Amino acid sequence: RKEVEQDPGPFNVPEGATVAFNCTYSNSASQSFFWYRQDCRKEPKLLMSVYSSGNEDGRFTAQLNRASQYISLLIRDSKLSDSATYLCVVHNNAGNMLTFGGGTRLMVKP
């Protein structure tokens, strides 16, 4: 089983749609969680951290479910500019290791 698993997609959605991605992780000792965004042929950039209580940043909402070991990213009112690959990242404090998922590709169509 992969340490961090994501559906590679692509998710094809129309502008204005709401889309959600899940990411599962295998190490129950994982402490910190993040979503990064990577545009085609560009570097990953931190989108948002994921807190236990859930957090929201504009149209983006991230949630953590420790019992089921998954995190989610919800994007409301999708824009064309949201088209990118979204990387789930899990940090294991014990080993001080960041593990990246393979990413979920989102394509927002006009």
Next chain:
Amino acid sequence: ETGVTQTPRHLVMGMTNKKSLKCEQHLGHNAMYWYKQSAKKPLELMFVYNFKEQTENNSVPSRFSPECPNSSHLFLHLHTLQPEDSALYLCASSQDRRNEKLFFGSGTQLSVL
């Protein structure tokens, strides 16, 4: 504008060549990283430097040789690479090794012929 600069952006090399990738960060960070991103695979951590000291070598073949002369600069020296080493090589930095928030450079797209 990214605070982490990588050069070159693209590199094509033969299997007998020697080349170097360069990374410079302008963020005042103390930890720097090399990652490899192959097509359809997750980012793979290669090396970690914290306060100029190498703290991790993730079982990387010796044909990849990192160098960190100071906290702002990181190099990856390449020699006798294989075609399967073709990938996007990303440099990143963070405040220090305990800080999980990474800032990436734009990467070097490497093709080994």
